[in-house]
Structures are given as C-alpha cells and as structure tokens.
Amino acid sequence: MLENKPSKLGNLLLEIGVLLMGSGANTHRIRMTINRIADCYNYKTDFLITHRTIILTLKDVEGNTAFTQLKQTNALVPNFRIVSGISRLSWNLVENKLPIQSVWEEINRLKSLPHYPRFVVLLVVAFACSSFCRLSGGEFLDMGIVFISSFSGLFLKQEMAKKKTNPYIGVFLASFFTSLVSGGIVFFMSSNQQSIILVTSILYLIPGIPLINSITDILDGYSLNGMIRGINGTVISFAIAAGLLLAMLIFKTF
Template structure:
C-alpha cells in the first residue's frame, strides 16, 4: 500500500510540475492535483504553492506522505495544460489507472508552432494595430518589419535560456531601434505609431491576467509573485525603449 501511495504521489507531483511550469493559474493547479489524487483512491490531497515550487501531501488509511518539487519556468504552453486536464478526466472516469496515467503524462511534450509562422503572425498582428491606429501602408510595412525582426531576436535569446528580463530588454531595444527609423526618415503618415505598435508583442498579458485571477481566488502569494514578474518584464521592456531614445536623442518623440 505504501508503494502504491508513493507512485500516486509522484503522479500528482508530476502533473503539478507540468501545470506550474507551463503557466496554469494556481486554482487550476491545485484543483487538478486534488482531483487526480482522489480519483486514484487517496482520502485527502493537500497542496501548498509557492512561486517556483510546491509541497503536496497525500493521505490514505491514516498514512500521510509529503513530497516537495521545484518548478522551473518553461514558458506558457496551453497544450500541456490541456493534456494534463485530459488525463485527470480520464482518471476520474476510470479509463486510466495511475500506472497508465503516469505513462501518458510522460509522453506529453510542449509542442510549439513553427517559429517562422509565429514570426509572421506577430509581425502581422502588430502591423494590424498600427493600421487600426491610423497608419498608412508605409507605417504598416515598417511595423511588420520591426516586430518580426524583434520576434526573431526574442526567439534566439530564448533558445539560449537567457534571463527573461534581459531577453525583453534586448528585444525591446532592437525592435524600437528599427521602428525609430520611421521617425528619423519620416516614413508614413504617422511614424510615431510604428514605435508604439511594434513593441506590443512584449506586453506580458498572460502573467498579469493570472496574477489577478490568483488574487481573486485566494492565492495571494502566487498572485503577488506573478504580478511582480510581469511588472519586471514591463520594466525591462521600458528600459530597452528608453535606451533607444537615449541613443538616437529622441526623448519625447512618442508623446
């Protein structure tokens, strides 16, 4: 019985790690872990979350087992979150036991879109914002180029596992430097729109939304941690933009 409880505890911990590492909100992480434990026959499952780790305790037949796990940030990936939820539902319906669920979790991989498709769509979305802001075709084209190149830089730095704040600062600098050429050479009817629209890809919307959701659902520590991280990423982006303004002596050009 102890060995089975240990296996179930590892299953729950692995599911929690995957959810935590790929951007799930705190209520979902705790809910999925508890549901999986109860579906596997545990009497009680208790979870305590921190910003980069968690502690989970399982109780069955008055026997308690506690395990702690660290959770590295592996980037937002809703496919992983969805697949873990699917495993949980299959456990609850009796389609899987904890051995099959463990095998299924181990096969989940964070598949991502083709990088060039992402570059194109990011460029197109930022350029679309510039068009909505009143920019002409020249502004649209400059925004597309600046944001697409910036996304390539962001991907390359991310693949080398640099600090996210350094990634955002460098990406913001490169993107703003390219978009600032529209102001320098007076390209399009609203050159300032190029500078404003091209860096929209760096807005950390997901962490900030999750931080609000966590606070509203009672996970205050997690909400504060995610809000601070989102704020630091925003600050890093601002520093990259300000650095370009200093290099090109363009302070106030976006006002």
C-alpha cells in the same frame, strides 16, 4: 497493486503540477486538477504551491501520511496544449479509472508534442503586431514597418532564450532592438505615425499571462502567488519601457 503505491501517484501529481505551473496555468487550476486526480485514486492531498516549488503530501483514506515531497517548478514557457490536455486527462480519469502508468504515458505524450515551427511563430506574431498597428490608425506602410521590426525583435529574443540569457535582460534588449529597428526605418522613411509604430511593434513582449494570473490568483485567495506574478509582470513591463525609452532617446522622438 504496484501502480497504486503512493510514491507513484505522488510523483505523478508533482509532475502534473510542475507542468501546469510552467505552462501558464493559474494556482486555482493547478490545485483543482491535482485534487481531482488524487480523488480518483482515493487519496487526499495537502500541498503548498509557490512560484518556484510545489510541496505535496498524500494521505490515505484513514488520514495517514503516505507520501511527502517537493519539486521545483520550471520557468514559464506558455503552452496551452499541455494545460488543456491535462485538464481533459483529469476529467477522463473521473469517468474512467485509468491506471497510473496510462496517465504517465499520456503526460509524456503531451510533453513530446511538437511546438509550432519557429518561422510560423515569427510570422504570426509579426502579423498580429502589424494588425494592431492598423487598428490603431496606421497605414499599410506603417504595418510593414511594424511587421519587420517585431519579426526582428522576436527573432533576437528567441536567440537569447536559446543562450539562456536572463529573461529580464532578454526582454529589455528585445524591446530596445525592436524600437531601434522601427525607429530607424521611420527615420529614413517619413511617417506621421511614429508613436503608433513604436508602441505596436513591441506588443509581443507584453506579459499578459503573468499579469492575468496575478489578478486571478489574488481574487481566488492565493495572494502570495498573485503578488509574485504581479511583481514579475511589473519588472517585465519596466524592462520593455526601458528598452523603448532608450531607443526614443537615441532618435530624439520626444
């Protein structure tokens, strides 16, 4: 049947792999999901997953190469709706042999799901940072300062992302601006928790996904991807520290 042609399946698997990589999945999950879906259509896979590219080869039941192609991955934009949705889809395929066209329709549906409203994201992230301030010993006034500074910093980061600014420069500027706002408020409104305010106001910039995936990839044996993700997380952490340091120098907080 036309829908079972290797090129149709190969392009589908590449699209799934790229979506998972760009949405924050680790390498082992990507490999397991692609293999699971390919097995449902009686094909075996050989592929290479790197930070920037996925190279896929499909082989039929006789071991003949039926499809080989590569596809570039997207920039990391965490979206666990897509990760969980593709996982459910793959297990649904194991139980119900869906046609490839139906799988494509579900993939397109997942891609078209709306994101949370921008204002909601800003509020929730700012509230999370202010909550960490409270957990670290800050008072309610300190929480308010953290809320305002993290809200402002994330807004700036989103604006720079829309303008396709270099992500590392974007993190540096967001860290600097957030620290500048929080430090400026503290400067005019005396507080005994300067360090707590400065640190918790930039928590939204911490590269948790790259660092966690780096560790899991290395433990799963995908050392190259793990090291690349670890370096990426380290550079982001350095950008955060540089922005914070610059703001601290301005306000002479040490």
